[in-house]
Amino acid sequence: xxxxxxxxxxxxxWCVGRNxxxxxxxxxxxxxxxxxxxxxxxxxxxxxxxxxxxxxxxKRVDHExxxxxxxxxDGSLRMAVxxxxxxxxxxxxxxxxxxxxxxxxxxxxxxxxGPFVPAKLPAELTLSVNGTLRQRGSTADMLFSVPRLLxxxxxxxxxxxxxxxxxxxxxxxxPVAAGDRVDASLGGGVSRLTLTVAG
Ligand code: ZN
Numbered sequence: 001x002x003x004x005x006x007x008x009x010x011x012x013x014w015c016v017g018r019n020x021x022x023x024x025x026x027x028x029x030x031x032x033x034x035x036x037x038x039x040x041x042x043x044x045x046x047x048x049x050x051x052x053x054x055x056x057x058x059k060r061v062d063h064e065x066x067x068x069x070x071x072x073x074d075g076s077l078r079m080a081v082x083x084x085x086x087x088x089x090x091x092x093x094x095x096x097x098x099x100x101x102x103x104x105x106x107x108x109x110x111x112x113x114g115p116f117v118p119a120k121l122p123a124e125l126t127l128s129v130n131g132t133l134r135q136r137g138s139t140a141d142m143l144f145s146v147p148r149l150l151x152x153x154x155x156x157x158x159x160x161x162x163x164x165x166x167x168x169x170x171x172x173x174x175p176v177a178a179g180d181r182v183d184a185s186l187g188g189g190v191s192r193l194t195l196t197v198a199g
Contacts, residue, residue: 005116011162019168137170
């Protein structure tokens with residue numbers, strides 16, 4: 001799969017948890033001292049105009065609007081708006097048991113990614129559901145900046161061409177329901193994503 005605006009085959013989907021203090025606080029979790037990293041499978045990617053299918057075994061799927069970072073073929077930084085969908089009820093159970101988050105984070109459609117554009121930071125993130133604003137934040141409020149996250153991922157895991165990084169969500173996460181329209185935007189609309197939620 002080639003993502004729009006990133007002229008490379010998709011590599012690993014890296015994700016960063018709790019990278020905004022206000023979101024860590026709304027989850028009742030402390031701000032981390034080093035980046036919290038997890039991954040999603042390639043089958044979870046949803047691109048422009050797609051529909052998210054809610055998994056039957058979850059009663060609560062939350063939206064998390066995020067800046068998705070990647071390096072272009074020439075090494076320059078690209079950014080896209082993304083939505084890290086999360087089956088919160090399943091994640092809560094996994095957290096209690098100390099188990100990995102894949103079942104809560106890796107379902108088909110749970111990694112929605114808009115078109116990549118040249119990065120210009122800091123950038124504003126917004127997400128609306130059925131026209132009502134749910135999340136608004138700035139990447140200026142990240143605990144670990146985009147360059148720092150890339151440096152960390154490169155040092156610990158060795159980033160490869162085509163890898164993309166969901167860099168965490170600001171406060172305001174909340175559930176989506178069948179029939180909802182989700183609009184996410186980055187940098188005042190330079191990267192936008194609209195998707196619908198199927199049953
Ligand atoms: Zn997230």
